Every structure is written in structure tokens, then in C-alpha cells.
Amino acid sequence: MHQDESKTETNPSRELHSWERDALIQIAQAGLIEQRRARRWGIFFKLLGFAYLIAILILVVLPRSDDGNTISKSRPAAAVIDIHGIIAAGEATEADSINRALRQAFEADNIKGIILNLNSPGGSPVQAGRIYDEIMRLKAKHPDKPVYAVINDICASGGYYVAAAADEIIADRASIVGSIGVRMDSFGFVDSLEKLGVERRLLTAGENKALMDPFLPIVPEQVDHLQTILDNIHVQFIDAVRNGRGDRLIDDERIFSGLVWSGEQSLAIGLVDELGDIDMVLRDKLQLKHFVDMTPKKNPLERLFGQIETSTIRIINNLFTPKLQ
Numbered sequence: 001m002h003q004d005e006s007k008t009e010t011n012p013s014r015e016l017h018s019w020e021r022d023a024l025i026q027i028a029q030a031g032l033i034e035q036r037r038a039r040r041w042g043i044f045f046k047l048l049g050f051a052y053l054i055a056i057l058i059l060v061v062l063p064r065s066d067d068g069n070t071i072s073k074s075r076p077a078a079a080v081i082d083i084h085g086i087i088a089a090g091e092a093t094e095a096d097s098i099n100r101a102l103r104q105a106f107e108a109d110n111i112k113g114i115i116l117n118l119n120s121p122g123g124s125p126v127q128a129g130r131i132y133d134e135i136m137r138l139k140a141k142h143p144d145k146p147v148y149a150v151i152n153d154i155c156a157s158g159g160y161y162v163a164a165a166a167d168e169i170i171a172d173r174a175s176i177v178g179s180i181g182v183r184m185d186s187f188g189f190v191d192s193l194e195k196l197g198v199e200r201r202l203l204t205a206g207e208n209k210a211l212m213d214p215f216l217p218i219v220p221e222q223v224d225h226l227q228t229i230l231d232n233i234h235v236q237f238i239d240a241v242r243n244g245r246g247d248r249l250i251d252d253e254r255i256f257s258g259l260v261w262s263g264e265q266s267l268a269i270g271l272v273d274e275l276g277d278i279d280m281v282l283r284d285k286l287q288l289k290h291f292v293d294m295t296p297k298k299n300p301l302e303r304l305f306g307q308i309e310t311s312t313i314r315i316i317n318n319l320f321t322p323k324l325q
Contacts, residue, residue: 078113078288079105080278082295087123087131087158095130097296102131105294106138106145113286115278116149116166117295122157122179125233132240135165148281151175151272156260160271161237164244170281171263171272178271180237181258182230187214245270 081101087093105114122128135147149155149166156179163169171177193200193215200215211222238256242249249255249270266272274280282288 075290076110076112076288077290077292078115078282078286079108079111079294080115080117080291081105082117082119082293083131083159083162084117084119087120087127087162089124089127091123092296093120093123093127095127095134098131099134101294101296102134102138106142111145111292112288113145113281114147115281115291116147116162117152117278118149118155118159118163119152120156120159120162121154122159122161125158125161125182125237128158128161129236129240131162132165132244135162136244139165139167146285148285150276150278150281151177151263157181161240164241166244168273168285169271170274170276171266172277173262173264173275175263175266175272176260177263177266178255178260179258180241180256182234182237184226184230186212188218189214190217248273 079101081098083093083098085091085093089095102114105111139145139147146168147166149163149169151163151169151171152175154176155163155171156176160178160180202210202213202216204210208222208225210216212218212226234256241256250268252269255269255271261269261271263272263275267275276284278291282291
């Protein structure tokens with residue numbers, strides 16, 4: 001009886017070894033699966049990165065295809081320069097890029113006129129002012145090359161600052177034009193901090209260094225000082241428009257109040273000269289059949305790395321910099 005029982009008894013150490021072996025096998029199998037998965041993902045990302053580099057090289061090295069609007073530099077043509085979007089440093093509309101394109105257009109023998117293709121709500125008064133000044137300088141140097149500003153959907157504030165330098169401004173009847181004014185944006189969170197029980201801790205050297213800090217109460221003297229800055233920039237803007245438009249503007253101070261008008265209304269008050277588009281300017285004004293797109297274009301790498309810088313600059317500008325918008 002005891003002999004039979006001993007035969008049926010299991011060996012505890014043998015059970016333990018069997019469990020350990022199974023666990024080790026499972027762990028090893030899981031490790032192999034994970035390694036295969038990691039290897040597959042590694043190959044995928046390497047291929048993706050390789051494809052990305054190839055795409056960049058193609059975009060950078062290969063010439064842009066001709067879309068039928070660009071022509072041989074030996075044929076008479078108009079230069080078209082797009083100024084689209086916010087006019088700001090770091091953007092394709094920054095003064096350095098636009099002015100470089102303007103100089104190339106004015107100095108090219110086959111270019112018989114320059115068309116500014118505008119679709120901008122405004123932006124930096126510095127960038128817009130620099131473009132305006134360069135157009136005026138180049139016009140004086142090359143009086144035989146007229147400049148036309150053609151407005152698309154919108155040409156407001158800093159966009160109109162640039163347009164005012166043109167010999168003539170052309171708009172669509174439904175274009176939005178004007179907004180000759182200056183603004184500075186900020187926020188105030190003083191009451192919110194008190195309700196949340198948050199204490200503001202700020203150290204400065206200089207009694208006005210925390211100028212318009214959104215977490216501090218407004219200081220009237222600081223507001224007055226900033227208003228003088230805005231007023232001064234506004235006068236600069238008004239002078240540029242008056243200088244560019246001359247007696248074509250009607251005698252109405254509302255033009256400089258920040259209001260906007262339709263293209264049709266703008267024609268009546270002298271903000272624009274005619275209603276039309278680029279085709280009309282080419283056909284009726286310049287008597288040309290062809291144009292060359294001379295809009296400055298950044299290569300893909302510049303756009304990629306420029307986006308980070310531009311985003312940072314834009315955040316700072318939105319809080320502290322006057323804008324023609």
C-alpha cells in the first residue's frame with residue numbers, strides 16, 4: 001500500500017523545474033517577438049527617413065516645372081510678385097525677400113513693368129514700410145518701369161501700406177481695402193489670478209520693464225506712452241499713403257480711421273484707381289502677353305527650419321509689437 005502510494009507521489013522539485021522551464025520559454029518567445037517587431041519598425045522608419053531625404057533633394061535640386069506663366073528672360077514681360085498673407089519677418093513676405101525680388105525685376109532688361117499681386121490683411125509696420133521705401137526708391141531710379149498693385153480678396157493695413165507705393169492700384173469690386181491704422185494686442189488676467197489664488201512673482205530692473213504685463217494692473221502712464229508710439233506710427237502710415245496717392249484721395253479723415261471699404265467703394269474715395277485684375281493690367285496697361293513669376297520662394301529646408309523661428313517670433317509680436325492689421 002505504501003509502495004503504491006510512493007509510486008504515485010509527484011516530485012516537487014521536478015514540478016518546480018518544469019514551471020521554470022516553461023516560464024523561461026515564454027519569456028524567450030516574447031523577447032523574440034519584441035525583437036522582430038522592433039526590427040520591423042526600425043526598417044520602416046529608416047525607409048521613411050530615406051524617402052523624406054530623397055524628396056527634399058528632388059525639391060531642392062530639380063528646377064521647378066514651367067507652368068506656362070513663366071517665360072524666357074529674353075522676351076518682353078511683366079514681373080509678378082505675390083505678397084500673400086501676413087507681412088512679417090521670417091515669412092515669404094518679409095522685406096528682405098520682397099525687396100530682393102523687386103530689385104531683380106527693375107534691373108531686368110526684358111521686364112517692362114512690375115505687378116504686385118496683393119492678398120494680405122497687414123502685418124509688421126517695419127516690414128511694410130521697408131517694402132514701400134524700396135519701391136519708391138526703385139521707381140525713382142527706373143522711371144520707365146511702372147508699378148501696379150493688384151488687390152485680390154483683401155489688401156488692408158500693412159498690405160495697403162505697400163500698395164500705396166504703386167503708380168496705380170487695381171482691385172476687384174468686392175475686395176476689402178483700407179484699415180489705415182495701427183493696433184497693439186494684449187490680455188489682462190489680474191482678476192483671474194485673484195480668483196484662482198495665484199500669486200504673481202516678478203522681479204525687474206527698471207520701473208517700466210513690466211510694461212503691459214498681462215498679470216499686473218494697467219498703469220495709466222504706460223498706456224499713455226504706448227499710445228504715443230501707436231499715434232506716431234499711424235502718422236508715418238498716413239504720410240506714406242498721402243505721398244503715394246496724392247490728390248486722388250478725397251478729403252475725408254475717415255479714410256485714416258481704420259475703416260475698410262469694398263473695392264467699389266474704394267474707387268469712389270480714391271483708395272484704388274480702377275476695378276480689374278492682373279489680366280486687365282497686362283492687356284490694357286502694359287500691352288503685354290506674358291509675365292514672369294518673380295515671387296521669392298524659400299527652399300523646403302528653409303521653410304522647415306523657418307517655421308519654428310517664425311512661430312516664436314509671432315508669439316512675441318502678437319503680445320508686444322504694433323501691427324498694421
